[in-house]
Amino acid sequence: MQSLSDSELVHLLSGGDHAAVEEIYIRYAPLLLKHAFKMLQDEHAAEDVVHDIFSNLLADEKKLEIKSSLDSYLYRAVRNGVLMLFRKSKNQQKYIEGLSSFSEYAETTTDDLILEKELRRQIEDAVAGMPTKMREAWELSRNQHLSRREIAAITQTTEGTVNTQLNRAMKVLKSKLTILFSLF
Numbered sequence: 001m002q003s004l005s006d007s008e009l010v011h012l013l014s015g016g017d018h019a020a021v022e023e024i025y026i027r028y029a030p031l032l033l034k035h036a037f038k039m040l041q042d043e044h045a046a047e048d049v050v051h052d053i054f055s056n057l058l059a060d061e062k063k064l065e066i067k068s069s070l071d072s073y074l075y076r077a078v079r080n081g082v083l084m085l086f087r088k089s090k091n092q093q094k095y096i097e098g099l100s101s102f103s104e105y106a107e108t109t110t111d112d113l114i115l116e117k118e119l120r121r122q123i124e125d126a127v128a129g130m131p132t133k134m135r136e137a138w139e140l141s142r143n144q145h146l147s148r149r150e151i152a153a154i155t156q157t158t159e160g161t162v163n164t165q166l167n168r169a170m171k172v173l174k175s176k177l178t179i180l181f182s183l184f
Helices: 006-014 018-040 043-059 070-128 132-142 148-155 159-183
Strands: none
Touching: 006 018, 006 070, 018 043, 018 070, 043 070, 070 132, 070 159, 132 148, 132 159, 148 159
């Protein structure tokens, strides 16, 4: 086998001769490893690329059609293997970045929902603890979006009294919510 030319090895290879693959490996593997390493700067990745090439040679030996010289074919196979590795790595990086960004978004969204739920509960508790007239004025103002004049008419009080009740309600809420936000 050592005395055979590359074209004779290719001919034997297409006939299914495993010894031809072995001889090609002995002749070209060290050179292909150096070539792959120059492009990748990673010894293990270079070995993987070269081993994949020879695995493909063994698997596809009967279907193999080498139209150029054997060394050109092998060097092109290394280049294509490296490019494929770069594409795969780039896609993996995009996937990781996408997953990371989704994770951050989901975490933020979850935290926001928890905070919002807690804030709503604190507001509801604070409003429930207000005196009846103050709570009524607050609920008419915030839930039904009525003006101070409309609230005064419904509660049969003056607008000044409604203003006072709403201002006091805001102070109560502010003091309760300040405590909540100081925890975060």
